[in-house]
Amino acid sequence: MKKLPQFFKLSVIGLLLISLASSCVSRQEIVYFQGLEEAEARIDKQRENSLKIKPNDLLTISVSAPEQTAALPFNLPVIGVSQGGEIGGLSPVGRQQLQTYLVEENGKIDFPILGQVAVEGLSQQELAANLKEKIRRYVQDPIVNVRLVNFQISVLGEVNRPGTFDVQDAYFTLSQALGMAGDLSIYGKRDNILVMREENGVTTHAYLDLGDANVINSPYYYLQQNDVVYVEPNAPQRQSASYNRNAGVYISIASVLVSVAVLLTR
Template structure:
């Protein structure tokens, strides 16, 4: 093979390599055509997180006459803790006890007994407890918090892990933001969300480039959801990359150089 032919081969190979490495906007950009979704974005946002079995709740009942509300509160627990704070010895701290939602969706509430909470939102449970407690206490105030709202984000993201959520409203994009967003090797069109609902495992694949993702019930995440970002083709190929390929490429480069020298 003469030098011009080798040079032409290298040019063609370089062009093919550049073309194969190009990624179109459609493969990367999120929520394409978002302006066409219009008012559907607000209409489809559902912020009503439903309570489930194995949820942990704190419930605090207060009233103008606090003594009357006391029987409806669990005793505050003292947590052992030692240390120095501003020169003062700290020996312990107080912590609210939690209610565990059992497999049948119930909690055992002081005075009221068994209360079914599964399927209710936090606001609905507040109203339910307030109505029941009003039979014993005048003008009760009920504050409820879900304390074990966690989601796990795995796969091709920059910071995979399990994240505690303080707010009760979490969308898929926000969860991915907690994980540092997708890496350049993550598939944006095939993000898996797995969920356990009513003892059954459900899942759905979502396309982050499609604005209609907001129509999915999996767009708004629930407690203990798992998000998995699949690696794209380039990352899969790199995973199966032959460790000796670098050696082979080096040998091929030397042979090509020798061929150029011989033909000159």
């Protein structure tokens, strides 16, 4: 049986070596939070800087006390929502819902009895403590709960479930956002994740490296309302946009066939 030319054999060996090399991925490219034991996380400090109330935010604020009748004037009337979502009077098939406070452009809300209250720049806990101090003049041992109801973040790019998500937690991290989006796909670039944020009418941004444990010390690690997270595709994924996604499969099949041919012609 006729032997194949030497250069052809060398080409086959080269293809096999390239295939093996391309299949090797280092730990640094995949593993999250490397060096966590050395990272000095200042979690409390980052939480202090996270999720501040801004104009156009929607808040629910409930006030209660041992003498509930004394706290009633400090609450907005409860509204009824039918199963179809229509707001109106209470009905047997409806449910109760707290009305929301809209933060005005001047950073204030109109609060019962107290009037205009400045809320911009405060966290939910700070606002609750502030209101509690003011209401204590009228009500003994008041309890104040504040919740931001329009906290949304968007996750785009190379994740398994991109989209816009409603957030219930006051402290919401980049890791939690990626978890809600089904984590990065295998094509996602883990060392250059973009977080975009609007602050005082100006869009700011930062690129975060999930492979570095010190990412938890970034002010962008704790997300704020309307943040946008974008996961960039890695180099192979970008290159694949210019050719058939099945090209790699075809090359692998061809390599195997050529290898078999070489063995049969020896």
